[in-house]
Amino acid sequence: MRMETPLGRVRGLGSARSGAHHWWLERLTSVSTLVLFVWFIVSLVRLPGLSYGTVTEWLAAPLTAVPMALLVVSTFWHLKLGLIVCLEDYVHEDGAKLFWVTVINFLAILGAALALFSIFKIAFTGSAA
Amino acid sequence: MHRNPSRPMSPHLTIWKWGPHMAVSILHRITGVGLATLGAAALVWWLAAAASGSDAYETFVGWATWEWSLIIWVGLTWAFFQHLLSGLRHFVLDLGAGYELKTNKFWATMTMVGSVLLTAGTWAYIVFGRMAA
Numbered sequence: 001m002r003m004e005t006p007l008g009r010v011r012g013l014g015s016a017r018s019g020a021h022h023w024w025l026e027r028l029t030s031v032s033t034l035v036l037f038v039w040f041i042v043s044l045v046r047l048p049g050l051s052y053g054t055v056t057e058w059l060a061a062p063l064t065a066v067p068m069a070l071l072v073v074s075t076f077w078h079l080k081l082g083l084i085v086c087l088e089d090y091v092h093e094d095g096a097k098l099f100w101v102t103v104i105n106f107l108a109i110l111g112a113a114l115a116l117f118s119i120f121k122i123a124f125t126g127s128a129a
Numbered sequence: 130m131h132r133n134p135s136r137p138m139s140p141h142l143t144i145w146k147w148g149p150h151m152a153v154s155i156l157h158r159i160t161g162v163g164l165a166t167l168g169a170a171a172l173v174w175w176l177a178a179a180a181s182g183s184d185a186y187e188t189f190v191g192w193a194t195w196e197w198s199l200i201i202w203v204g205l206t207w208a209f210f211q212h213l214l215s216g217l218r219h220f221v222l223d224l225g226a227g228y229e230l231k232t233n234k235f236w237a238t239m240t241m242v243g244s245v246l247l248t249a250g251t252w253a254y255i256v257f258g259r260m261a262a
Contacts, residue, residue, distance in 0.1 A: 027220075027223070030216055034213060034216070037209070045254065045255070045258075050190070052179065052183045052186040052187070052190075055179050055186070056179055059176075059179060068176075072172075072176075075169070075172075076169070079161075079164070079165035079169055082161050082162075082165060083161075083162065083165050086158055086161070086162060092132075111169055111170075111173045114173050114176070114177050115172065115173045115176045115177070117180070118173075118176040118177045118179065118180035118181075119176060119180075121180040122179060122180050
């Protein structure tokens with residue numbers, strides 16, 4: 001058994017160069033999510049209605065489908081990082097933390113995959129009802 | 130992390146005088162978690178329903194236009210604007226600005242005032258826009 005504190009073990013090794021990565025991605029995705037959501041909300045409000053035909057026709061257009069796909073990636077990435085920050089502040093037991101980090105990652109990827117598939121299905125198969 | 134319960138903890142939430150900066154901090158988290166769960170679920174449901182066909186879409190619209198779900202839509206609108214404005218405030222704080230007591234208190238309060246005004250404005254536009262059409 002090494003009689004050494006965790007700090008003593010890493011002191012002098014320099015930074016791992018990844019400490020700010022999570023923080024930086026949270027900021028980066030917040031900017032992209034903000035821009036894309038302003039576009040999304042303005043577009044929705046400007047649509048003549050939100051009926052099935054109107055919405056699928058709108059989603060099928062390339063200039064809708066691509067920003068929508070980017071919105072989904074940006075939003076789910078951002079929410080995954082944010083939920084994990086909250087979790088890490090309130091759940092201190094290692095096992096529970098690992099469990100919930102896994103759940104958040106899986107659910108975020110599941111949600112993003114469902115949303116992306118739906119957008120691409122509408123875009124590629126047209127809006128025929 | 131394992132805390133030794135025999136050692137004292139540093140002063141925590143309960144001993145501080147409550148201020149707008151604390152309210153905004155916790156609101157940023159609450160609205161973020163709300164948007165990340167309810168908001169994300171609604172977005173995925175809407176897209177999946179639109180991709181599944183008109184029957185699935187009508188089921189979604191049925192739930193979305195149920196009168197009590199208006200609480201969720203207005204709540205999500207407010208959460209969106211609150212998280213947006215307190216997020217913008219975080220950018221300013223990240224730059225190292227806005228920490229002077231009066232400035233900090235003013236902008237913390239303004240994110241809350243702004244989110245309520247923007248929510249009211251958005252729904253006024255939706256309601257009166259529909260009436261005008």
